[in-house]
Amino acid sequence: MVAERELHDRLLRIALAEVRRRSGRTPVTGPELDDVAYQAAGDAMLAILGKLGEFRGESRFTTWAYKFVILEVSSKLGRHYWRNPPVALDAGQWERLPDRLGLDPHQHAEAAGILAEVRHVIESELTAHQRRIFIAVIVDGIPLDALADKLNLQRNAIYKVIFDTRRKIRRALVAKGYLDEAGAGRR
Amino acid sequence: MSEQDMLQRFLRTDPRDVGCGEATAVLHVYVDLIATGQDAPGKYPGVAAHLAACGPCGDDFAGLLAAVTTDEPDA
Numbered sequence A: 001m002v003a004e005r006e007l008h009d010r011l012l013r014i015a016l017a018e019v020r021r022r023s024g025r026t027p028v029t030g031p032e033l034d035d036v037a038y039q040a041a042g043d044a045m046l047a048i049l050g051k052l053g054e055f056r057g058e059s060r061f062t063t064w065a066y067k068f069v070i071l072e073v074s075s076k077l078g079r080h081y082w083r084n085p086p087v088a089l090d091a092g093q094w095e096r097l098p099d100r101l102g103l104d105p106h107q108h109a110e111a112a113g114i115l116a117e118v119r120h121v122i123e124s125e126l127t128a129h130q131r132r133i134f135i136a137v138i139v140d141g142i143p144l145d146a147l148a149d150k151l152n153l154q155r156n157a158i159y160k161v162i163f164d165t166r167r168k169i170r171r172a173l174v175a176k177g178y179l180d181e182a183g184a185g186r187r
Numbered sequence B: 001m002s003e004q005d006m007l008q009r010f011l012r013t014d015p016r017d018v019g020c021g022e023a024t025a026v027l028h029v030y031v032d033l034i035a036t037g038q039d040a041p042g043k044y045p046g047v048a049a050h051l052a053a054c055g056p057c058g059d060d061f062a063g064l065l066a067a068v069t070t071d072e073p074d075a
Helices: A002-021 A030-054 A061-083 A094-100 A107-125 A127-141 A144-150 A155-175 B004-012 B019-025 B026-036 B045-053 B055-070
Strands: none
Touching: A002 A030, A002 A061, A002 A107, A002 B045, A002 B055, A030 A061, A061 B026, A061 B055, A094 A107, A094 A127, A094 B004, A094 B055, A107 A127, A107 A155, A144 A155, A144 B055, A155 B004, A155 B019, A155 B055, B019 B026, B019 B045, B019 B055, B026 B045, B026 B055, B045 B055
16 A cells, blocks of 8 residues: 555656646646646556556566556646637638648749648548548647547547648659659759 | 748658557657667667657657656666
């Protein structure tokens, strides 16, 4: 029991430090941030006790254990995003796309062509599900973990859609001559 | 940074990238290697590629590394 209490105290200390480290990037503040830390420490403790048999000594025990609490904080803060989201799911703020890609279509025609091609790929080569994810994360800027929570998906499922879409866009821009095969931009 | 550089950066994908699941599964091992001055990216290049590309996993990595390096020496 003493060992468990000590571990919980450590997890709580780590959780409190972690929510503060992330505090500038989450709408959660003040006592609510501490609540997230307490919940994360409690849930991590339960997970650790349930998975003790899976610890194989590949790292220090504390590093293995702290991973649980870091992931709990990450997941809980993603969930809290939807309490007061700065942008709604499916907002589809296409006007933000140039900024996301670092392009200014008013400066030169090539940027406008690239943007049109990117939009064409998104609209014609993605399934509705993939399109929704890509637009939410890249166009609307919804945090990946918040979207994963909202759509009840694993983080990796979201990441893979973004990863694959980037490859499709690159391929299309190469085919249209906006980028070369090696990845260097056409100058 | 030029527009082309920013676009290249946005579109960059590393074929070694192992994805979130595999990176998270070994994150504690990877972090311990880093914390003890060993060549974690050399041993796990696919994890290194992923942590560099995935914001949330990179953040988890930073948090775990901070946790183990600021914890007491007996940890």
